[in-house]
Amino acid sequence: MKALRAFWFRPEMRRKMKFQREADPEWAQQVAQRPGCEGLFSCLQCGTCSGTCPLSIYMDFAPRRIIGLVREGFREDALGCQTIWLCASCYACAVHCPRQIRITDVMYSLKREALQYKLYPRRFPIPVLAQEFYGIVSDRGRSSEFWLVLRMALHSNPLQLLTLIGTGWRLFRTGRLSLHKEQIEHVKELQAELAGRRGT
Amino acid sequence: MRTGVYVCHCGTNIAGTIDVHALIGYAGSLPGVALAREYKYMCSDPGQELIRQDICDYKLDRVVVAACSPHLHEKTFRQAVEQAGLNPFYCHMVNLREHDSWVHADKPAATEKAMDLVRAAVRRVKWHVPLERRQVPVHAEVLVVGGGIAGIDAALTLANAGKHVYLVEREPTIGGHMAQFDKTFPTLDCAACILTPKMTAVKAHRNITLWTYSEVRQVEGYVGNYSVTVRRKPRYVIEKLCVGCLECIQACVYKQAKVPDPFNLGLSKRKPVYIPFPQAVPQVVAIDPETCIEFKSGKCKKTCVEVCAERNAIDFKQQAEIQTIQVGAIILATGFDVFDGARIPYYGYGLYPNVYTALEIERLVNASGPTGGEVVLRDGRKPASVGIVHCVGSRDLHTNRYCSRVCCMYSLKLAHLIKEKTGADVYNFYIDIRAPGKAFEEFYNRVAEEGVVFVRGKAADVYPAGNGDGRLIVQAEDTLLGMIRKIPVDMVVLATGLEPRADANDVRRLFNIGCSGDGFFLERHPKLAPVNTFADGIFLAGCCQGPKDIPDTVAQSGAAAAQALALIDAGVVELEPNTAHVLEDACSGCKTCLPLCPYSAISFVEEKKARINEVLCKGCGTCVAACPSGSIRQNLFEDEEIFEEIDGLLASAAVGGGPVRIQGDL
Amino acid sequence: MTSATYGYYPGCSMRGSGIAYEESLVTLFRLLGLTLQELRDWNCCGATSYMCIDENLAFLLSARNLALAQQTGFRELVTPCSACYLCLRKVQDYVQRYPQVAERVRDSLAVASLPPLDAVKVRHPLEILFTDVEPERIRSKAVRHWHGGQVACYYGCQLVRPYGEADRLHNPTRMDELLQAVGVPTVKFALKTKCCGGSLTGTIHPVGLRLNYILLKEAARKGAKAIATVCPLCQYNLDAYQAEIRRETGEALDLPILFFTQILGWALGGDVRSLGLHRAISGRRVIDEWFPQHPEEVESYV
Numbered sequence A: 001m002k003a004l005r006a007f008w009f010r011p012e013m014r015r016k017m018k019f020q021r022e023a024d025p026e027w028a029q030q031v032a033q034r035p036g037c038e039g040l041f042s043c044l045q046c047g048t049c050s051g052t053c054p055l056s057i058y059m060d061f062a063p064r065r066i067i068g069l070v071r072e073g074f075r076e077d078a079l080g081c082q083t084i085w086l087c088a089s090c091y092a093c094a095v096h097c098p099r100q101i102r103i104t105d106v107m108y109s110l111k112r113e114a115l116q117y118k119l120y121p122r123r124f125p126i127p128v129l130a131q132e133f134y135g136i137v138s139d140r141g142r143s144s145e146f147w148l149v150l151r152m153a154l155h156s157n158p159l160q161l162l163t164l165i166g167t168g169w170r171l172f173r174t175g176r177l178s179l180h181k182e183q184i185e186h187v188k189e190l191q192a193e194l195a196g197r198r199g200t
Numbered sequence B: 001m002r003t004g005v006y007v008c009h010c011g012t013n014i015a016g017t018i019d020v021h022a023l024i025g026y027a028g029s030l031p032g033v034a035l036a037r038e039y040k041y042m043c044s045d046p047g048q049e050l051i052r053q054d055i056c057d058y059k060l061d062r063v064v065v066a067a068c069s070p071h072l073h074e075k076t077f078r079q080a081v082e083q084a085g086l087n088p089f090y091c092h093m094v095n096l097r098e099h100d101s102w103v104h105a106d107k108p109a110a111t112e113k114a115m116d117l118v119r120a121a122v123r124r125v126k127w128h129v130p131l132e133r134r135q136v137p138v139h140a141e142v143l144v145v146g147g148g149i150a151g152i153d154a155a156l157t158l159a160n161a162g163k164h165v166y167l168v169e170r171e172p173t174i175g176g177h178m179a180q181f182d183k184t185f186p187t188l189d190c191a192a193c194i195l196t197p198k199m200t201a202v203k204a205h206r207n208i209t210l211w212t213y214s215e216v217r218q219v220e221g222y223v224g225n226y227s228v229t230v231r232r233k234p235r236y237v238i239e240k241l242c243v244g245c246l247e248c249i250q251a252c253v254y255k256q257a258k259v260p261d262p263f264n265l266g267l268s269k270r271k272p273v274y275i276p277f278p279q280a281v282p283q284v285v286a287i288d289p290e291t292c293i294e295f296k297s298g299k300c301k302k303t304c305v306e307v308c309a310e311r312n313a314i315d316f317k318q319q320a321e322i323q324t325i326q327v328g329a330i331i332l333a334t335g336f337d338v339f340d341g342a343r344i345p346y347y348g349y350g351l352y353p354n355v356y357t358a359l360e361i362e363r364l365v366n367a368s369g370p371t372g373g374e375v376v377l378r379d380g381r382k383p384a385s386v387g388i389v390h391c392v393g394s395r396d397l398h399t400n401r402y403c404s405r406v407c408c409m410y411s412l413k414l415a416h417l418i419k420e421k422t423g424a425d426v427y428n429f430y431i432d433i434r435a436p437g438k439a440f441e442e443f444y445n446r447v448a449e450e451g452v453v454f455v456r457g458k459a460a461d462v463y464p465a466g467n468g469d470g471r472l473i474v475q476a477e478d479t480l481l482g483m484i485r486k487i488p489v490d491m492v493v494l495a496t497g498l499e500p501r502a503d504a505n506d507v508r509r510l511f512n513i514g515c516s517g518d519g520f521f522l523e524r525h526p527k528l529a530p531v532n533t534f535a536d537g538i539f540l541a542g543c544c545q546g547p548k549d550i551p552d553t554v555a556q557s558g559a560a561a562a563q564a565l566a567l568i569d570a571g572v573v574e575l576e577p578n579t580a581h582v583l584e585d586a587c588s589g590c591k592t593c594l595p596l597c598p599y600s601a602i603s604f605v606e607e608k609k610a611r612i613n614e615v616l617c618k619g620c621g622t623c624v625a626a627c628p629s630g631s632i633r634q635n636l637f638e639d640e641e642i643f644e645e646i647d648g649l650l651a652s653a654a655v656g657g658g659p660v661r662i663q664g665d666l
Numbered sequence C: 001m002t003s004a005t006y007g008y009y010p011g012c013s014m015r016g017s018g019i020a021y022e023e024s025l026v027t028l029f030r031l032l033g034l035t036l037q038e039l040r041d042w043n044c045c046g047a048t049s050y051m052c053i054d055e056n057l058a059f060l061l062s063a064r065n066l067a068l069a070q071q072t073g074f075r076e077l078v079t080p081c082s083a084c085y086l087c088l089r090k091v092q093d094y095v096q097r098y099p100q101v102a103e104r105v106r107d108s109l110a111v112a113s114l115p116p117l118d119a120v121k122v123r124h125p126l127e128i129l130f131t132d133v134e135p136e137r138i139r140s141k142a143v144r145h146w147h148g149g150q151v152a153c154y155y156g157c158q159l160v161r162p163y164g165e166a167d168r169l170h171n172p173t174r175m176d177e178l179l180q181a182v183g184v185p186t187v188k189f190a191l192k193t194k195c196c197g198g199s200l201t202g203t204i205h206p207v208g209l210r211l212n213y214i215l216l217k218e219a220a221r222k223g224a225k226a227i228a229t230v231c232p233l234c235q236y237n238l239d240a241y242q243a244e245i246r247r248e249t250g251e252a253l254d255l256p257i258l259f260f261t262q263i264l265g266w267a268l269g270g271d272v273r274s275l276g277l278h279r280a281i282s283g284r285r286v287i288d289e290w291f292p293q294h295p296e297e298v299e300s301y302v
């Protein structure tokens, strides 16, 4: 098998072929049953979603192909791609889709699964941001932009901090950069609520 | 009582879900049942023969057939019973398929339900009494509503067969949508060349009474004997006197045409006195009271009247005329409406002047259209590139779910015509090209070879180009290339779909027929009775039943005409005996029933009693249920029959040992 | 109507980069005689990021805010941030649509001794100003003429999609109508609901920049001298990176990015500081010209 990976010396090349055994139709069925992901199988592959998406021009698979991949059960491709992370959750696709598929919610669902199984692209800043955000909000109940950006940069690309200095200064000067760590009074209560069912 | 019970397998339709063997075992054990049999296809000849033979051999006096819906085979089995010398109404059907096997998956439970249903029927049928069908004569005239290609063709077929036809058209001319086209796919023959001879033939035919600018107001009666009221709107021109010289239009005090012309979808203007298009039939002008100065102020010089001089055809005082006609059959051919492109805001129809609907382009390419057949933009320029957006208002849950069936093909036609006339680059944005008809695929190939571009992807957005050159960008994912494309065009054509007429629901009520989920008129059976409706004697033709192209429309209008012919040529119709009747001794004359009857079949007679005209009664049962003194009865729905049936049905739901007893007045 | 009190859920941005939005909103409501009462101990709505990690927890965050509002007795909760607005409404939609979500939310709220969700109406200031106050009343309360130029109204994505009812989905116009009521000319802006990229400016920076560049460029091309927004994130993205966009593209874009509440508040007599107009980064020159520190002096010239 390994030997057959003819392009091992060229990691950027992708094989454009699928064996049917790589498909996981059960997974596809299971995704289609998650709240928000209904109707996947009624997709026309019309491309309206990709056409309205402001970010599809940067995506490795535009939204239509994500739906296609999920539907065919190609789980690794659907979960390992950058597309789902580039999705800015603008819902343009969801309100245009002629089959009323809520593509944005499908994207969310895939993001969650990708994080859970650590299938997301490494060193890609968006999942890092999401996790940092999650951490801050779970700890303190509110997010604070300064600390969030700082933590994200440290965990993905510390050099980025240099480029942020200019923007940071402009915000600071206009009183829009607060160094205060926001926190709610009843953090314990919030955490109890969240923990009430955590892990189900 | 010697009842025979027959259970049909319907292949595996019934036997797959219901244990037929157990069912007949059970049925055979019921009191009064002489024998119970199963058979693979009861409706087949051997199946029917089985029943006939048993009636003779076993002296059966009642028959229960447990099979499919009575809609499909009640006639068949009643006939079989009749052939064996029994009154046909001694036969009763149980709908095991639609009511049981098709809607359940659990075999034991479905079998149990089947036993309940059969038991109910066995108990009911013993109360059946012999009934007679009544025969009534049929009017030989036919009403056709709508003068598009469907109505025209049906009217001509019937008229050629020697039947008198009333053709009622709402607009001042017949022709329908087809009259607006230049060419027709896939052969590209000229629409006018094939349509206008038929239109003139309608006018000239001695068997056709053509009423344009008219509407059906009221429909009464029943199959073979409809009484229809038609309102002829005033066109302020006496049809008999107008010779169609059009001099009045020339002479109108309006030197310039002022009013948007609906026939050209507002792409040109017309005067208050007008004729919709040069080949209109009848060749009679009409005056629009909304815009005519004489109507608005009464102070017009009336130059039109002057020039009409001795013909004296113009009559500002003309009133609407009411006509009542008797017909045996009715054909509805009211056609379709075009989807309103403005309902999809992101395509910019109504916002950007160079976004058109396909029907507007049909007018532009038409030699008798607003531009004399030139395809030009609103500012007169020739487009150098054109984008045709498919599926506008079709295949979309936000608008219409169904496929409009003709848009792919007319888009190909328009692509070809635009390219031919302007040399423009033409891009089709499509989801699927649906070209399944005769010579359609060949036409698609031809258009593709001519260099028309096909981008597989639904257009997602139309917006003005960023560089300010006045072009529009059509944005779509080219799903075959896997790329987003932004294609600049001068003109966008929206292939808008076909919708039910805005007033389809009113028309449906007027004629007492149904609509399917999409809003088009509902046929009696999608495969086997595609031009019939659930109202006997009313038939459908053309796009009022669903989107279709001209070949299919004409095929359907032929079928509708043949159905109408078969009906009236028989001379008589048989009426089902399931009608209601008043027990005159018991009737207290309270008149409760009178206003309730939807068919006005009840009258109040001198003896101060209600009386039901059995010919008008459709057996809906409304009056039977409403009568406070219980003095209206209905054949096949006698109290004993219904209560026995209910008791039989609920017998297995016995509570506390005994069967559930339903008390007298339920 | 004049003395109406609304429950107010600010959201995290109001305490950081979007502070001017809160300042101008409070000022505007005060000038209209409306009161905003801040929800006690509110927490983050979860935004888009939380939804990526755990849907249930994201719903619970929003649910807590709604439950707190209920406990306080608010029938309506106003939130100026489009993301908060969407999150709060989305949990309501999901609770209605999916019994399993409803059950989980109910259980978890019970753990924190909070009441189960009932009908708190989540509203956006745009909708309140348009339907409760109405443009006509705002016009009648205006005390200043508009001396500025044309404005492009930018609605962004999350406010109008799919759970909201703040305005029409595909072609929202309420902000335009409100601004026009106080004499502000608005331009036809085809990109008014195109996404600004949200947090992309912070993650995949060049992509985020490009989205904002397109928006700025189109607004300028349509003759707009400023952009009005309804969302703190949109305002931040469009405002904070213009210097960088100028550098990258070499184009002279320098547009003030205003909150619609700043413009309305100005028309109703608010001053620069109380409307947070001094906090803008881009288009400073235009802002100083349109919103002078001492408007009375300018006013007397006309």
Ligand SMILES: Cc1cc2nc3c(=O)[nH]c(=O)nc-3n(C[C@H](O)[C@H](O)[C@H](O)COP(=O)(O)OP(=O)(O)OC[C@H]3O[C@@H](n4cnc5c(N)ncnc54)[C@H](O)[C@@H]3O)c2cc1C
Residues within 6 Å of the ligand: B145, B146, B147, B148, B149, B150, B151, B168, B169, B170, B171, B174, B175, B176, B177, B178, B181, B183, B184, B185, B186, B214, B215, B216, B333, B334, B335, B336, B337, B338, B358, B359, B362, B406, B410, B413, B501, B507, B541, B542, B543, B544, B548, B549, B550, B551, B553
């Ligand atoms: C843009 C476009 C291009 C097309 N091109 C082609 C083509 O090239 N080839 C092809 O085969 N098909 C084509 N079609 C399809 C074609 O138009 C239809 O198949 C055909 O017109 C159907 O005819 P019809 O008589 O059923 O309906 P219609 O043409 O709609 O006629 C119905 C008539 O009934 C009248 N009417 C409606 N309601 C009432 C009422 N209540 N009382 C009295 N009268 C009433 C109307 O005024 C009208 O005259 C095209 C369709 C469109 C939209």
Ligand code: SF4
Residues within 6 Å of the ligand: A042, A043, A044, A045, A046, A047, A048, A049, A050, A063, A064, A067, A096, A097, A098, A099, A100, A101, A103
């Ligand atoms: S818009 Fe909807 S139907 Fe079309 S490709 Fe995307 S998900 Fe499928």
Ligand code: SF4
Residues within 6 Å of the ligand: A049, A052, A053, A054, A055, A056, A063, A086, A087, A088, A089, A090, A091, A092, A093, A094, A103, A104, A107, C195
């Ligand atoms: S929600 Fe995501 S996938 Fe959908 S259009 Fe917006 S960015 Fe693209």
